[in-house]
Amino acid sequence: MALVPVKRRRRAAAGPVLPEAAAGPGRFPGVVLCLVERGLGARRWALLAERARAAGFCLHSAGSAAVTHVVAEQCSAEEALAWLARRRGSATGSVPSAQTEPGTSTALLDLSWLLESLDAGRPLDVEPRHRLPVTSSETPSPAVPAYGCQRRTPLVHPNGVLTDALETLAQDAAFGGDERRSLAFTRAASVLKALPQRLGSIRELAALPGIGEHCRKVIQEVLEDGSSAEVEAVRRSEWYRTMQLFTGIFGVGTQTATCWYREGLRTLADLRAAGPRLSRQQQAGLRYWEDLATPVTLAEAEAIGELVRAEAWRILPGTTMTLVGGFRRGKPTGHDVDLLLSHPEEGKERALLGPLVTRLEQQGLLLYQQSQPNTFGLEPSSSTMDRFEHCFAIMCLALPGAGGPGTGRAVRVDLVVVPRGQFAFALLGWTGSRHFERELRRFAGRQCGLALSNHGLYDPQREMFLPATSEEEIFQLLGLDYVPPAERNA
Ligand code: UTP
Ligand code: MN
Numbered sequence: 001m002a003l004v005p006v007k008r009r010r011r012a013a014a015g016p017v018l019p020e021a022a023a024g025p026g027r028f029p030g031v032v033l034c035l036v037e038r039g040l041g042a043r044r045w046a047l048l049a050e051r052a053r054a055a056g057f058c059l060h061s062a063g064s065a066a067v068t069h070v071v072a073e074q075c076s077a078e079e080a081l082a083w084l085a086r087r088r089g090s091a092t093g094s095v096p097s098a099q100t101e102p103g104t105s106t107a108l109l110d111l112s113w114l115l116e117s118l119d120a121g122r123p124l125d126v127e128p129r130h131r132l133p134v135t136s137s138e139t140p141s142p143a144v145p146a147y148g149c150q151r152r153t154p155l156v157h158p159n160g161v162l163t164d165a166l167e168t169l170a171q172d173a174a175f176g177g178d179e180r181r182s183l184a185f186t187r188a189a190s191v192l193k194a195l196p197q198r199l200g201s202i203r204e205l206a207a208l209p210g211i212g213e214h215c216r217k218v219i220q221e222v223l224e225d226g227s228s229a230e231v232e233a234v235r236r237s238e239w240y241r242t243m244q245l246f247t248g249i250f251g252v253g254t255q256t257a258t259c260w261y262r263e264g265l266r267t268l269a270d271l272r273a274a275g276p277r278l279s280r281q282q283q284a285g286l287r288y289w290e291d292l293a294t295p296v297t298l299a300e301a302e303a304i305g306e307l308v309r310a311e312a313w314r315i316l317p318g319t320t321m322t323l324v325g326g327f328r329r330g331k332p333t334g335h336d337v338d339l340l341l342s343h344p345e346e347g348k349e350r351a352l353l354g355p356l357v358t359r360l361e362q363q364g365l366l367l368y369q370q371s372q373p374n375t376f377g378l379e380p381s382s383s384t385m386d387r388f389e390h391c392f393a394i395m396c397l398a399l400p401g402a403g404g405p406g407t408g409r410a411v412r413v414d415l416v417v418v419p420r421g422q423f424a425f426a427l428l429g430w431t432g433s434r435h436f437e438r439e440l441r442r443f444a445g446r447q448c449g450l451a452l453s454n455h456g457l458y459d460p461q462r463e464m465f466l467p468a469t470s471e472e473e474i475f476q477l478l479g480l481d482y483v484p485p486a487e488r489n490a
Pocket of ligand 2: 326
């Protein structure tokens with residue numbers, strides 16, 4: 001990918017400045033917005049300001065005494081006031097005085113109020129849930145941001161019973177082909193995963209974003225009875241159990257599994273006996289099913305990574321190998337091993353995968369493999385998969401004391417070859433979790449007007465890719481606080 005250098009827009013050192021006189025009164029008398037830049041980042045600030053003005057809102061800077069609605073994100077009321085005071089101090093060159101403090105008529109609001117108002121095309125009445133939380137109160141409610149990529153989500157959290165229940169319903173909806181419904185359950189589960197404490201009562205849900213009526217009912221049931229009748233019924237159902245079994249086979253998606261279920265197939269023995277026309281991939285998935293259903297440990301993943309790296313060096317010295325996926329997020333086990341291969345000199349990586357696969361094959365280390373060339377920038381595709389050169393394989397991991405080649409245990413391995421210029425994006429994309437990635441892309445699109453993929457961050461207005469050499473830079477370009485891999489378990 002040829003990256004076009006971005007000309008960074010020059011901004012006044014003091015931050016965005018709004019010429020109030022030029023701003024006009026706006027379409028809504030009595031409503032003057034001030035957007036707190038802290039927590040938003042310059043890019044999103046500019047984008048939101050533009051949207052608000054286009055919708056007819058009047059925007060003033062922090063120094064203006066006319067401000068009626070202060071809008072902030074990921075911010076307590078105290079933090080917003082402190083930010084305003086600092087801005088007023090620097091704008092006037094003096095210590096903020098009582099006169100410049102926002103009066104009691106000034107509402108301190110969460111960004112959700114502005115986004116909802118923009119959707120409605122008018123300033124909405126302020127509801128309690130719109131107000132910024134006051135942190136000095138007796139019971140501080142954690143302000144949980146709306147997007148999974150704005151939250152820190154550890155691997156281990158205290159609400160597993162609730163999130164397992166919601167994720168069962170998410171999976172069931174996905175099996176039924178209802179992606180929207182599935183996403184609603186996944187989103188609710190993801191919000192609960194970010195809570196530092198166990199959810200004590202249904203009332204606490206009021207402070208949380210994105211928990212719909214159905215989720216609330218399930219949560220209430222689990223809190224009160226220890227389990228949800230609906231969830232238990234799903235878990236017992238033949239449909240759900242069979243779909244779980246079939247979609248757990250390498251190469252089998254929801255559609256194939258649904259067809260097999262409709263044909264009356266229920267077990268692996270049925271599949272083997274009835275012999276539906278299986279793809280080569282599915283045949284391998286069925287043949288090594290038992291090994292592949294056994295979780296891969298971190299030690300096994302690291303051993304495979306090292307083996308691949310050593311073989312890669314024989315072909316292309318300097319090749320870098322990075323273990324990504326769940327292991328990079330701190331998971332002790334996984335369903336596969338995800339490896340990114342790259343080279344410091346862009347272009348050199350193109351000579352790697354073919355010979356590497358041949359070498360691994362010659363040593364009896366590949367039980368199955370399916371390789372694809374890099375197709376980035378070639379034919380358009382509606383697929384959400386990335387276009388890197390890759391080899392999706394089943395490798396044979398030699399067990400200590402085992403015999404010759406082919407006698408080890410089967411492990412699913414993804415080898416992905418990444419040109420250096422796209423490495424930061426591939427690293428971010430392949431680290432997951434899947435929901436974290438989905439939320440990052442949604443955030444980039446909806447909040448920044450940018451298209452994020454495993455290959456880059458595209459600005460459609462300027463028709464260019466915004467370069468980044470680290471994950472930190474990508475978060476910065478999106479105006480997001482950096483979230484380390486261990487806290488991307490959304
Ligand atoms: P995985 O499916 O391997 O999930 O995808 P995981 O988090 O490592 O979990 P386990 O332990 O193996 O089950 C890893 C990441 O790679 C991305 C996914 O979005 C996910 O975040 N990915 C996967 C891609 O970007 N492209 C792909 O073709 C496959
Ligand atoms: Mn994985």
